[in-house]
Amino acid sequence: MARATGSVLIVTEADDLHADAMVATLRKHHGVNPIRLDMRDFPRATGSFRLDRAGTARSLSHVHGLDEVGAVWWRRPHRAVVPSGVRRDDDDYRQAECDGFLQGLLWSIPAVWVNDPGTDRTATRKIVQLETARRAGFVIPETLVTNDPDEARSFVDSRPGAVVYKRTGTGPAEFSETRVVTPADLSRLDTIRSAPTTFQDYVEADCDLRVVWIDGVEWTVRIDSQSGVGRVDSRLDTSVDFTPQRLPATVSKSIATVMGALGLTFGVLDIRLGTDGEYYFLEVNPQGQFAYLEIKTGLPIFRSLAGYLVLGDASVPQD
Incomplete structure (x- = not known):
């Protein structure tokens, strides 16, 4: 990869300790003062994207220097936080417009990305990883991902040893522990209909x-x-x-x-x-x-x- 030019942008939540440590590291070892951005500050903060014959310009009222960014750490991004209105359809429209603007504003920056947002998603x-x-x-433990309680029960019954279950998706929800399936869990398998679950040989x-x-x-x-x-x-x-x-x-x-x-x-x-x-x-x-x-x-x-x-x-x- 070619040497990054310009500043570093860290996209993450405001209280991210990893970002704090990276800011200190960049300052100490490279003399770089990175830009930090919590996407939840939009649209409370204003922003603009302008394109003309001279090129393009990006701005957000609470950060400076987006057009000088040479590398982005896509660390812990969040969606814009749009105030709720009277109608759900209106809320969905405003959320989509804010997300479309903010993501487009950032993703169009011609920088080194860690990681590229589309690839990251x-x-x-x-399932893609496995x-x-x-x-x-790689050797992979035998695995079933399903929202079918009967499939899950059959898988657990067919395995010669213990089976664990864990979260299938990712996101900002609470930490989800990987656990061994117990008889009590088998009696609650109907709950996976609305939450596809990963079952895997222990x-x-x-x-x-x-x-x-x-x-x-x-x-x-x-x-x-x-x-x-x-x-x-x-x-x-x-x-x-x-x-x-x-x-x-x-x-x-x-x-x-x-x-x-x-x-x-x-x-x-x-x-x-x-x-x-x-x-x-x-x-x-x-x-x-x-x-x-x-x-x-x-x-x-x-x-x-x-x-x-x-x-x-x-x-x-x-x-």
Whole structure:
């Protein structure tokens, strides 16, 4: 990738600690003061896009310098917040107009994107990820995604071991824990009719791995999940050991293939190392959390991503 020119735009919520850390990193290591934008401030803030013979100009009343942006971190975007009116149809119209304007204003910026918004949206679909990972050579736990209670019950009954269930979609909803299916859960399966759910073979694990991938640079952390309360979902326990890890070349190749096929420059992958020695792909989050990995291990992940945004190079030079 060519060196980014101009400033850096971070699109995220106002209270995002990852954005705070990135702002500090960009200032310290590159002398860059990035622009931060919470899309929920629109249309309370005003904006304009103008095109004439001289070119184009973008403006939002609460931020400055959009036309000088050379790189964008599409970190945690939200929709514009449109005040409710009397008629639902009017509200839907105003929301669509605000979304169309704000997204078009930003997406038309000719910058380096981490990640491209259209690609990012497709890549967040868990079914797309699983099929892509399978074709890339990863081992995938046997999986069913359905809103049919009978299909779900039949799948659980047919499996030789435990089955977990987890969220299928993505979005700003509350954290959703991955859990083992219990008899009580089977009695509530009718609830999935309006919320398609992912059911998957439970993988007996040696450990869990969280991999931050930035343009081919891997930052891998081994999570000793089986020694704490996060045996099923490693996100539930940060008190266990976190240590930097190197992946086998074959696994790194599969990751690179997955990320290339999904069109992602950045992503946080969850991989489970089974007691059978296999590396099982679970998912990749294009907007995943990684600050706690750096805190736990000292890996320079923020510097790596900052280097990519400013220089087009995610490798971190030795101090």
